[in-house]
Amino acid sequence: MPERPLHLSVALDGAGWHPAAWRDLPGSGWATSDLFGARYWADLVAEAERGLLDFVTFEDAFALQSSLFDGPDGRGDQVRGRFDAVLLAARVAPLTSRIGLVPTATTTHTEPFHVAIGIQSLDHVSLGRAGWRPQVSGRRTDAAHFGRRQGFPELRPDALTAQSEHVRDLFDEAADAIEVARRLWDSWEDDAEIRDTATGRFVDRDKLHYIDFTGRWFGVKGPSITPRSPQGLPPVVALAHDVVPYRLAALGADVVLITPHDVEQVRSISAQVREAEAETGRAGEPLQVYADLVVFLDDEPGAAAVRRARLDDLDGAPYVSDALVFAGTPGELADLLLEWRAAGVEGYRLRPASLPHDLLGVTRGLAPELRARGAFRAAYEAETLRGHLGLPRPASRYAAGAAR
Amino acid sequence: MSRPRKQVHLAAHFPGVNNTTVWADPESKSQIDFSSFRHLARTAERGKFDFFFLAEGLRLRELKGRIHDLDVVGRPESLTVLAALAAVTERLGLAATINATFNEPYEVARRLATLDHLSEGRAAWNVVTTSDAFTGENFRRGGYLDRADRYTRAEEFVRLARELWDSWEPDALTGAGDGFVRPEAIRPFSFQGRHFDVAGHFTVPRSPQGRPVVIQAGDSDEGREFAARTADVIFSRHGTLDDGKAFYADVKGRLARYGRLPHQLKILPAATFALGDTEEEAAERAAAIRRQQVGPQTAIAFLEQVWGRDMSAYDPDGPLPDVDPDLSDGVWGGRVPLGDRTALAAKWRALAEEKRLSIRELVIEVTGRQSFIGTPAAVAALIDRFVQEDAADGFILVPHLTPGGLDDFVDRVVPLLQERGVFRADYSGTTLRDHLGLGPGSN
Numbered sequence A: 001m002p003e004r005p006l007h008l009s010v011a012l013d014g015a016g017w018h019p020a021a022w023r024d025l026p027g028s029g030w031a032t033s034d035l036f037g038a039r040y041w042a043d044l045v046a047e048a049e050r051g052l053l054d055f056v057t058f059e060d061a062f063a064l065q066s067s068l069f070d071g072p073d074g075r076g077d078q079v080r081g082r083f084d085a086v087l088l089a090a091r092v093a094p095l096t097s098r099i100g101l102v103p104t105a106t107t108t109h110t111e112p113f114h115v116a117i118g119i120q121s122l123d124h125v126s127l128g129r130a131g132w133r134p135q136v137s138g139r140r141t142d143a144a145h146f147g148r149r150q151g152f153p154e155l156r157p158d159a160l161t162a163q164s165e166h167v168r169d170l171f172d173e174a175a176d177a178i179e180v181a182r183r184l185w186d187s188w189e190d191d192a193e194i195r196d197t198a199t200g201r202f203v204d205r206d207k208l209h210y211i212d213f214t215g216r217w218f219g220v221k222g223p224s225i226t227p228r229s230p231q232g233l234p235p236v237v238a239l240a241h242d243v244v245p246y247r248l249a250a251l252g253a254d255v256v257l258i259t260p261h262d263v264e265q266v267r268s269i270s271a272q273v274r275e276a277e278a279e280t281g282r283a284g285e286p287l288q289v290y291a292d293l294v295v296f297l298d299d300e301p302g303a304a305a306v307r308r309a310r311l312d313d314l315d316g317a318p319y320v321s322d323a324l325v326f327a328g329t330p331g332e333l334a335d336l337l338l339e340w341r342a343a344g345v346e347g348y349r350l351r352p353a354s355l356p357h358d359l360l361g362v363t364r365g366l367a368p369e370l371r372a373r374g375a376f377r378a379a380y381e382a383e384t385l386r387g388h389l390g391l392p393r394p395a396s397r398y399a400a401g402a403a404r
Numbered sequence B: 001m002s003r004p005r006k007q008v009h010l011a012a013h014f015p016g017v018n019n020t021t022v023w024a025d026p027e028s029k030s031q032i033d034f035s036s037f038r039h040l041a042r043t044a045e046r047g048k049f050d051f052f053f054l055a056e057g058l059r060l061r062e063l064k065g066r067i068h069d070l071d072v073v074g075r076p077e078s079l080t081v082l083a084a085l086a087a088v089t090e091r092l093g094l095a096a097t098i099n100a101t102f103n104e105p106y107e108v109a110r111r112l113a114t115l116d117h118l119s120e121g122r123a124a125w126n127v128v129t130t131s132d133a134f135t136g137e138n139f140r141r142g143g144y145l146d147r148a149d150r151y152t153r154a155e156e157f158v159r160l161a162r163e164l165w166d167s168w169e170p171d172a173l174t175g176a177g178d179g180f181v182r183p184e185a186i187r188p189f190s191f192q193g194r195h196f197d198v199a200g201h202f203t204v205p206r207s208p209q210g211r212p213v214v215i216q217a218g219d220s221d222e223g224r225e226f227a228a229r230t231a232d233v234i235f236s237r238h239g240t241l242d243d244g245k246a247f248y249a250d251v252k253g254r255l256a257r258y259g260r261l262p263h264q265l266k267i268l269p270a271a272t273f274a275l276g277d278t279e280e281e282a283a284e285r286a287a288a289i290r291r292q293q294v295g296p297q298t299a300i301a302f303l304e305q306v307w308g309r310d311m312s313a314y315d316p317d318g319p320l321p322d323v324d325p326d327l328s329d330g331v332w333g334g335r336v337p338l339g340d341r342t343a344l345a346a347k348w349r350a351l352a353e354e355k356r357l358s359i360r361e362l363v364i365e366v367t368g369r370q371s372f373i374g375t376p377a378a379v380a381a382l383i384d385r386f387v388q389e390d391a392a393d394g395f396i397l398v399p400h401l402t403p404g405g406l407d408d409f410v411d412r413v414v415p416l417l418q419e420r421g422v423f424r425a426d427y428s429g430t431t432l433r434d435h436l437g438l439g440p441g442s443n
């Protein structure tokens, strides 16, 4: 049986994921201030689309980037400042036609209602290419920006493994926020708009549904103010590093992004994800498991490692990441991705270390390499993000006869 | 002494979720597809309008505990659509209505600054304070604010947003050499007020306008005072000549108290229109549109709002029934209460009897005709007159059709306004502040 082609996506953030990557911007024809204009992002996403990638993600957070775990570091020698990710995704939507657009938005602070209609509207303006990367904001710094919640403890690097009650609560709350979004996305049936001149009715109100959600942290009445969007349910893509987030992904996501550092971890984490699915009683489509990798890509053997060392030097410290940092040729990366696929992942979210260089490495190096090995598409076969991911378009859970 | 002719400012309101928007017309297209937003925005830009405007309502309207189904229902999240429109327009201002009660300042300020960057200086925010428990059911915050608190919250909200917009120095991004940014040029903020307690660093560099344009659309005394202190534009309901003049004088008169000049606050009433080749044709068209806007079921629904009881058994083309209003409780969700319904019912009854109107004719009569009806030349002259006589600085036009409702106006009225020398032939600036003649947004 031939293996299914890989899903490939990239994570866009600043000048790339290496903190010194901005220093190479002028060499690629960009000024550092271009990070705060539309053209830079539109160019990157257009390139990702030429590479036929499934989707791009956009990072986001309320607090200024920092080299510290929680709190400002006062540094100016790294990228600081960032746009609202949902709006950035919307800005590039009309300039692209196929690629999925997956912004990050918090489940901790932003009203779930606002997030839900934002993503739903992104799905409308992109004609079915929106996704959502829900993010738990555990940092005290972020909470202080928002101000609605007091008493946030400082977040420590071991918070997740220590499984403090505070962190567990934030993830339980995130599950509620995702559930609310999904119900709101379903709250208009597809054929709710009837424009029936005989009775004077624009909508059939029996096809608009209160979601009547009540949880520990909030309640939302519904329905959405926004009609059902082209995909119905925009895909939810969740990054997860431990059992608590695997459970969150199993409860609410379509795709889980994991961060194994070797093939053994690919196996063990995939098994943990499947366990979380069983424990949460997940029904319907199984979670798609993609691995996150930071990538330095150069055709010439050894060149990527040299570039990595040079950027580390410029930053004054070796770059470390939650994900594996890969430096090599597109061919070497293809080997690794196919090895990991055999161990249980269906796709990847690659974090270009330096933009646009390592994005081009993905679109013009890696993608053709994988295609040559029969592991990546030669053309888009669908028009929506759900389509790229092989997910059917679901009927509203509230529709008569819906499977639920 | 003559003064130079005032320039007219025009904005385009995307047709809203009320009965002004006619959905039953064969020309009426989707209220939600991006193509509709794009068409209307591009039409407005072709007409050199100042800005494109989206209203907001965070819960679907209800009548008698059920979702109101006779008008257009459903709309997108405003800023998301405006960010997309920034990609398909170049000069047009992009205004979002955003509630100050069901949002938090840091996030709204950040999203508006993002839109301002992504549109190269075209973002605007219509600050509304609607805060009923009905809408609150969709939000964590829930509940609602006392009337008195709505504007103190809005006031703090805008003050804080502006502090955030100002917090990055203009030259914070050094651009080259050793640093990405001068860290000392990102001023930390810390704000403790009655409504907000926040601190940190803003994440968006100073945007092209510095401060996105602030619009206000409340009508109470507190609302007018708030506008005089803080707004750049007022979106008003005072669209007739006399009413407009009184409102204009009142609000502009409040500016001096805050050390502001009259041109720093633009007053733009909502306006509807009907055009024809002759006056008769325009009048016929206006009447036809009114009949579309007030269909038989809609006429009964209006009656029910005032009478507070089920009137569905009555014939909309028959006379007003002889029953009194039921004052026990309000029947509308998501709407401003109507005030003294007994008096209103008496007034409607007197009018119906005097003019021998059916229910539907009555509702058509009392719910407002178009602001401007006539030939393009007549409408252009009227708009000019309203502006020169200080009834307005311009208008936010509300077309009755999506998305083509502005086509005729742009093709036929705008050129005449340009000929009169009161409307720009092309954009002279790049930002919305430029279009509105507000001067740079800074402190």
Ligand SMILES: Cc1cc2nc3c(=O)[nH]c(=O)nc-3n(C[C@H](O)[C@H](O)[C@H](O)COP(=O)(O)O)c2cc1C
Residues within 6 Å of the ligand: B054, B055, B056, B057, B097, B099, B127, B128, B129, B130, B216, B217, B218, B219, B220, B221, B222, B223, B224, B235, B236, B237, B270
């Ligand atoms: C022309 C106009 C347009 C308005 N549009 C909206 C709107 O889109 N969404 C909303 O929630 N409130 C809207 N409002 C309501 C007001 O902004 C305001 O919050 C409300 O009227 C209460 O303020 P007030 O007591 O000062 O009138 C509008 C008001 C006016 C006059």
